[in-house]
Amino acid sequence: MESKKHFVIDFDSTFTQVEALDVLCDIAYEGKENKDEIAQQIKSLTDQAMEGSLSFREALESRLALLKAGKGEIEKLIQALKGKVSDSVKRNRHFFENYADDVLIISSGFKDFIEPIVVEYGIKPENVYANTFTYDASGNITGFDRSNPLSEHEGKVKLMKQLQLNGEVIVIGDGYTDYEIRKAGLADKFYAFTENVEREIVVANADQVAQNFDEILFTHNLPTATSYPKSMIKILLLENVHESAKLKLESEGYSVELMKGALDEDELAEKIKGVHVLGIRSKTIVTRKVLENANRLMLVGAFCIGTNQIDLEACQEKGIAVFNAPFSNTRSVVELAIGEIIMLMRGIPKRMRQMDKKEWKKSANNSSEIRGKKLGIIGYGNIGAQLSVLAEAMGMNVFYYDIVEKLALGNATKVSSLDELLATADIISLHVDGRESNKSFFGAAEFAKMKDGAIFVNLARGPVVDIKALNDALESGKIRGAGVDVFPVEPKNNNEPFESPLALHENIILTPHIGGSTEEAQVNIADFVPSKIVEYINSGSTYNSVNFPNLQLPKLDDAHRLLHIHRNVSGILAKINTIFAKHNINVEGQYLKTNEKIGYVITDIDKEYGPELITELKNIDDTIKVRVLY
Ligand SMILES: NC(=O)C1=CN([C@@H]2O[C@H](COP(=O)(O)OP(=O)(O)OC[C@H]3O[C@@H](n4cnc5c(N)ncnc54)[C@H](O)[C@@H]3O)[C@@H](O)[C@H]2O)C=CC1
Numbered sequence: 007m008e009s010k011k012h013f014v015i016d017f018d019s020t021f022t023q024v025e026a027l028d029v030l031c032d033i034a035y036e037g038k039e040n041k042d043e044i045a046q047q048i049k050s051l052t053d054q055a056m057e058g059s060l061s062f063r064e065a066l067e068s069r070l071a072l073l074k075a076g077k078g079e080i081e082k083l084i085q086a087l088k089g090k091v092s093d094s095v096k097r098n099r100h101f102f103e104n105y106a107d108d109v110l111i112i113s114s115g116f117k118d119f120i121e122p123i124v125v126e127y128g129i130k131p132e133n134v135y136a137n138t139f140t141y142d143a144s145g146n147i148t149g150f151d152r153s154n155p156l157s158e159h160e161g162k163v164k165l166m167k168q169l170q171l172n173g174e175v176i177v178i179g180d181g182y183t184d185y186e187i188r189k190a191g192l193a194d195k196f197y198a199f200t201e202n203v204e205r206e207i208v209v210a211n212a213d214q215v216a217q218n219f220d221e222i223l224f225t226h227n228l229p230t231a232t233s234y235p236k237s238m239i240k241i242l243l244l245e246n247v248h249e250s251a252k253l254k255l256e257s258e259g260y261s262v263e264l265m266k267g268a269l270d271e272d273e274l275a276e277k278i279k280g281v282h283v284l285g286i287r288s289k290t291i292v293t294r295k296v297l298e299n300a301n302r303l304m305l306v307g308a309f310c311i312g313t314n315q316i317d318l319e320a321c322q323e324k325g326i327a328v329f330n331a332p333f334s335n336t337r338s339v340v341e342l343a344i345g346e347i348i349m350l351m352r353g354i355p356k357r358m359r360q361m362d363k364k365e366w367k368k369s370a371n372n373s374s375e376i377r378g379k380k381l382g383i384i385g386y387g388n389i390g391a392q393l394s395v396l397a398e399a400m401g402m403n404v405f406y407y408d409i410v411e412k413l414a415l416g417n418a419t420k421v422s423s424l425d426e427l428l429a430t431a432d433i434i435s436l437h438v439d440g441r442e443s444n445k446s447f448f449g450a451a452e453f454a455k456m457k458d459g460a461i462f463v464n465l466a467r468g469p470v471v472d473i474k475a476l477n478d479a480l481e482s483g484k485i486r487g488a489g490v491d492v493f494p495v496e497p498k499n500n501n502e503p504f505e506s507p508l509a510l511h512e513n514i515i516l517t518p519h520i521g522g523s524t525e526e527a528q529v530n531i532a533d534f535v536p537s538k539i540v541e542y543i544n545s546g547s548t549y550n551s552v553n554f555p556n557l558q559l560p561k562l563d564d565a566h567r568l569l570h571i572h573r574n575v576s577g578i579l580a581k582i583n584t585i586f587a588k589h590n591i592n593v594e595g596q597y598l599k600t601n602e603k604i605g606y607v608i609t610d611i612d613k614e615y616g617p618e619l620i621t622e623l624k625n626i627d628d629t630i631k632v633r634v635l636y
C-alpha cells in the first residue's frame with residue numbers, strides 16, 4: 007500500500023499572495039497619517055521573523071502592539087484576502103478539493119481569518135492549525151492565545167511534534183519557520199515556495215524551489231491545471247535578443263534565460279540540455295551535434311529572417327519546430343541598402359576617410375545621383391521586392407533576377423538570366439537567402455560580368471560571396487565601391503576582433519551585420535517570435551513554421567489535445583484512429599498536415615484517457631514525438 011502523503015502548507019505569502027497582518031494594518035490605519043510608517047514597521051518585523059533573525063513570538067507581540075484592530079477590521083481583512091489567493095492555488099482548486107484529507111494549513115497567522123479563506127477551497131477546518139486572537143467585550147483585539155504552540159518560537163516544529171503525522175510529509179512555504187520543520191527532521195521534503203516572495207535564506211535551505219503549486223503537483227505525479235507546468239518550461243535566448251522578448255515570455259509563466267553573445271557548438275551542446283525552447287539570431291549554429299544533446303528541445307525560434315544557421319532537417323527528424331520572423335526587419339535592411347547605394351554612388355566613404363585624415367577634397371568626380379540609374383536586384387523575395395519599390399520611388403530603374411517566378415512590382419523589369427542582370431545594372435544588390443547551394447554563388451566570374459565601375463552591395467549572407475573575388479574586383483577598379491554587412495566568418499560577440507582585407511579599400515562600407523539591427527526591427531521581432539512560441543506551446547499551432555507543416559488551430563476549449571508528429575509515411579492516421587477507437591475515445595476535432603518529411607496530426611478528444619493511450623500512440627512505427635495539451 008502506498009504510504010500517505012501530507013502536504014503541510016503555509017498561509018501568508020504562500021496560500022495567499024500577501025502577509026495578512028500587512029493588509030490588516032492597511033485596513034486599520036486607512037486614512038491615518040502614520041499609516042505608511044506603521045506599515046513599514048510591521049513589514050520589517052514580518053520579514054525578520056520569516057527570515058529567522060527575530061523570534062516569532064517577539065515579532066508577533068510587537069506587530070499586534072502596533073495594530074489597533076478589532077472584529078470589524080478582521081471581517082474586512084477576510085474579504086480582502088479572498089481576492090489575494092495565489093494564482094496557482096486558484097488554478098489547482100481541484101487538487102485542494104480532491105485531496106482535502108492530505109492537506110494541512112499550518113500557519114503562524116490567525117485562524118480567525120485563515121479558516122474562512124481556505125475552506126472555500128475544500129480544506130477541512132480541522133486541518134487548519136493557526137493562532138487565535140483574544141478580544142475584549144467590544145471586539146477589539148487584545149492579544150493571542152498564549153497556550154497555542156504556534157505562538158511560540160519554533161512553534162511550527164512544536165506543533166508538528168504534537169501531530170505525529172504518519173507517512174511522507176511535504177512542507178511548502180516561503181518562510182524560515184516552514185524550513186524549520188524540515189530542519190527538525192519532521193518532514194521529508196521542503197519546498198521553498200517563490201510564487202509571491204523569494205527569500206534568499208529560505209531558498210538556500212530548500213530541498214527544491216517551486217515557483218508555484220503546478221510544479222509541486224507535477225513532481226508528485228498529481229493532477230495539475232496544465233499538462234506541464236509553464237514555469238518548468240526553460241527558454242534560452244542567445245545573442246542579446248531584445249529584452250522585451252524575455253518579458254513577454256516570462257509574463258506567460260516560462261523560465262527564461264537571456265545571454266548576450268552566441269555560443270559555439272561545444273558550449274551550446276552542453277547548455278542545451280534540459281532546454282525546451284532555444285532563441286537565436288544569425289550567429290548561433292544549431293548543428294546536428296547540438297541537437298543530439300537537446301533532450302527536451304521542442305522549438306527553435308530564429309529572432310531574424312535567415313534560418314540557414316539551423317540544421318532544419320535534423321530538427322524535423324527530431325520533431326523540433328523552427329520559427330523565424332520573416333518580415334520584422336525587412337524594412338530596416340532595405341533602408342540600409344538604399345542608404346549605402348546613395349553613399350557609394352557619391353563616393354562618400356572615400357571622402358569621409360579623407361576628412362578623418364584632415365584632407366579637404368571638394369570634387370564632383372565619381373559622384374553620381376541614383377536617379378535614372380539601373381539597380382539590379384538578385385533575389386526578389388521580401389527584401390528584394392521592398393527595395394524595388396523604394397528604389398523606384400527615388401527614380402531608379404529596377405531590374406531583378408530570381409530563381410523562382412516573382413511578380414514584378416511597379417515598373418520593375420524581370421530579366422531571364424543572372425548574366426543579363428550583371429551586364430545591365432549600375433548597382434548590384436544581393437538579397438538571396440543563405441541556403442547551402444548559394445555558397446560562393448557570387449565569385450570572380452560574376453564580378454567579371456558586371457559593368458565597369460559598378461557598385462556592389464551584399465546585405466544577404468557572408469558565404470554567398472567569394473571575398474577574395476570581391477577584394478580583387480575592388481583592387482582592380484572593376485567595381486568602384488562596395489557595401490558589405492555580412493561575412494563568411496563573423497565574430498561571435500562584440501568583444502571579439504574583426505579582420506578583413508576589405509577594410510583597406512577607400513570606397514567601401516563595412517558594417518557588423520546590422521542590416522536588421524534597428525530598435526523598431528528588434529522590438530517587432532521580440533513580439534513576433536515569442537507569439538509563435540506561445541502559440542505552439544499552448545495550442546500546437548505551427549502557422550509560419552519554416553520546417554513543420556503549417557497548421558493554424560482553433561483554441562482548445564474543454565478538451566484534451568494530442569499532438570502526433572511522425573515521419574511522413576502512409577497509414578499513420580488510420581493507426582492513430584484505431585487506437586482511439588479501441589479506447590472508446592470520442593474525437594471532437596482532428597487536423598492533419600504533411601510536408602515532404604513529416605506529418606502532424608492534432609486530435610481533440612473529450613474524454614479522460616490513461617497513460618496506456620499515450621504509450622500506444624508513441625509506439626506507432628515512425629512516430630517522432632507525442633505531446634499532450636489540456
Ligand atoms: N544583413 C542583415 O542583417 C539581414 C540579412 N538578411 C538576409 O536576407 C535574405 C533575404 O531575405 P528575404 O528577402 O526576407 O528572404 P526571401 O526568402 O523572401 O527571399 C529570398 C529570395 O532569394 C531568391 N533566391 C535564392 N537563391 C537565389 C539565387 N541563387 N539566385 C536568385 N535568386 C535566389 C529566392 O527565390 C527568394 O525569392 C535572408 O535570407 C537573410 O539571409 C535578412 C535580414 C537581415
Ligand SMILES: O=C(O)CCC(=O)C(=O)O
Binds near residue numbers: 311313335519522
Ligand atoms: O540581426 C541579426 O542578428 C540577424 C539579421 C539577419 O541576418 C536575418 O534576419 O536573417
